[in-house]
Every structure is written in structure tokens, then in C-alpha cells.
Amino acid sequence: MGFWEVTLSLLKGLEQTCLIFALTLVLALPLGLVISFGSMSKFKPLAYITKIFVWIIRGVPLMLQVIIVFYVPGYFLGTPLFSRFGSVIAAFVINYACYFSEIYRGGIESIAKGQYEAGQVLGMTKSQIFFKVVLMQVVKRILAPMSNEVITLVKDTALARVIMIVEIIKAAQEFAAYGLMWPLFYTAVFYLVFVGLLSLLFGFFEKKLNYYKA
């Protein structure tokens, strides 16, 4: 097995890794906002239910959640509810949305009451205040914790292999089955590049938002 052959095969795995990463991010970012609204709701039952849900999702290993989503519906329906890939996305999106929701909540609750009141006395609607006044300030404040979470997601994609999704680690492990170990270690390079690019991107955003202090 030559270097290029291995690289090509790992790149195919990386494609799955990227797909899980991108889909999870695109879906979990807005869903997290919805969940954070739930946990901050003035309607107490909704707030409690949301908090219990977040506790369960954050309290159970993501790997187990992937397995549950894929296998458990099969016990009751006789056939899986989601495909393998669909199960991974469903579990990842719900899991990450819960983590994001707590970061959003922290950011939203850190915005001074005076910002809302200033919007109110100027006759803005609640949604105008949220989207035009509060949200941008929240984004600035949560950028650092969000970059942490997003970087963790890159590496969590490796958990998809428990239900036979051939992401990059799984692709490398297939070589290991034939006694070829170095491709497994080689995957670290791909992760490092991926995370390195993300760090640069977050650094760029942080700089972009540095034009004001609050």
C-alpha cells in the first residue's frame, strides 16, 4: 500500500467527516437558539422540560446516543427509522444543539437590561430589539466558547464509526485490519489541518468584531 493510495482512501473518509461536521453545524446552530429560548421561557413548564431535555442529552455519551437513534427504533418498528448516516446526523444535531443552547443562553443573559430598555423606549418591537440590538453583541461574546465547541465537533465526528460510517478514522482502521498501522496515526494530520483552518477562521471573526468594545 503506497502513501498516495492511503491518502486517497483517507480523503474519502474525510469527505464523510466534513459532511457530518457541516450538516451538524448548519442544523444545530439555529436549533440551539430555539432550545435556548425554551430554557429561558417565562412559561415555567416549558423551561423545566427544556432543562430536563438538555440534562439528558448532555448527560449521556454522544456515542451511545448515536447507537440509540440507529438501533432502538428498530426494536419497536421492526425497521430502523433513519439510515446509518441519518442516525448520525439526528444524534449529532440534537446533542450539539443542546450544548450550543447553553452557550447562547449565557450570552443572551449577559446582555445588560439597559440595552433592551433603550430599544423599548425608542419604540422597537421585541424581535427588532433581539435581532438588531442584542444578537450581534451575543455573537461577539460567545465566539470563544463557540469555537471550542465547533472544534470539539470536528473530532466527535469520529464517533460515527460505531454504526459503520466510514469517516476518516474508520477508513484508517480498515488498513489496520491488514496490519498497516501508520494510516491511523496519519489521520491526525488531517484533523490538525481542519482544526487549524477553523482556528484561523474564528480568529478572523474575532478581529472583525473587534471594532467595538462592550
Add this chain to the structure above:
Amino acid sequence: MALLEVRNIKKNFGKTEVLKGIDFELEKGEVLAIIGSSGSGKTTLLRCLNFLETADKGSIYVDGETVFDADVEYNDNEIREKRLKFGLVFQSFNLFPQYNVMENLTLAPTLALKKKKLSGVEKKVALESIDQKAVELLERVGLSDKSNAYPCELSGGQQQRVAIARALVMQPEILCFDEPTSALDPELTGEVLRVIKGLKGEDHTMIVVTHEMEFAKNVADKVIFMADGVIEEIGTPDEVFGAPKSEKTKAFLSNSLEKI
């Protein structure tokens, strides 16, 4: 007829009675200073006028129109419309940090425009007049050269002057100030008070909650001294400062005006 009539406003926070029945009137173009110690209910009264708190009892009339009646439930839209009769300048400025000075002024009126259904041309004209108004107001508060600056680049006094201009863009009938200089360094209070004094000359009706006794004495047409949720004394500055009737007013004034 008085521009503003406040009738029997009462407000409780839990079991604490903060306002125990406030009555007063204000004529158009008058400046009312509200003085009193912390916890006397001054700020709560101002917040009730601006719908940031909902009074439990009482009513408020502007120009003969009922803007608030404690017995009536108002929805969000009604509140938004009615509160625009009032403007409020906060102690802590509360400028929007991510917007520059000009954008701080134009944001609210521009968003209000979106609620109206206007044709393209009408919209353009309206937007231009908002910009023009904002430019005028910045000049009015002496900050024309700062229109592209961000709030974090301004001194406290400059920020508060921007906040005053921002409140004026909405053209409120009555502009309220909640201790506008309390968060400022002493050398910066003058520039803000001068702007407020200047507005008086332009016929703005204003209510100023303040600890600046000299300002209340020299600028206000009417002074209210509040203590424990009631109006303890009301009158012209000469009456309240020169010949206070109530013992509480006397005690407060002698403490406030004491030279150290």
C-alpha cells in the same frame, strides 16, 4: 390644558409600596425637576411614564389623550405607540455599542419605517429626512465630528449627549432624564447639563430626575421633592428651595446643599 397629567399613580414591588399615589401636571415647554433621596420612587415614576414599569393604579394623559389607564390591558403594539409620546435618557446612556453614533440615532426611526407600507420613493424621502434630522441633532448636541465614532471611543459626557440626540430623533412630546449625570465624572456633568438647558430654550417639555440641586434651581420651572413614594413638596424652584414647607424637604435640602 396641561400637556401632561399624571393621576394617582401607584406602584408596588411585591409588598413594598414604591409609589403611593402620584399626581402632577406639566405645561408644554416646562421643565420639571424631580429631586429626593434614593429609594424615594423618582426613577420608578419615570419608568412608569415610559412603560418600563406598569403602574398598578392611576392614569396618564398627554394632550388630553389617555396614554395609560391601569384598568385597561394594553397589548405590545399599543404600548409601543403610546410610549413614543415619551423619550427617556438613561443614567447609564445605554447606547448600542456595535453601531456608530449616526447609526445609534437612525436605527429606531429606520426600523419604525419598515412597519409602514411606503412606496420606494416615499421610503427614500423618509430615510433622507431621518438622516437629515440625525445630522441636525448631532450638531445640536455638539458632536457633528463624531458621527462615525463608536460609543466605546467617546467619553461619558459625549455618550450621554448622543443618547439625548437619539431620544430626540423620535420626537417625543415629553423627554425624560433619569439621573443623566450620575454616572459621569464631575468635570463632564457640565456639558450634559448645558445641552439639557439648551433644549429648554427650544420649547422641549422635560422631566429631569436629578441630584444636581443647582441645575434644578436654575433650569427647572417646577420642582417636585419626593419622599417615600409620595410628592412631599411641589412648586417653583423659589418655593421649594427658598421656602420649603415640609420638614422632610428642609432636612433633605440642608443635607444636599451642605458645604463640606
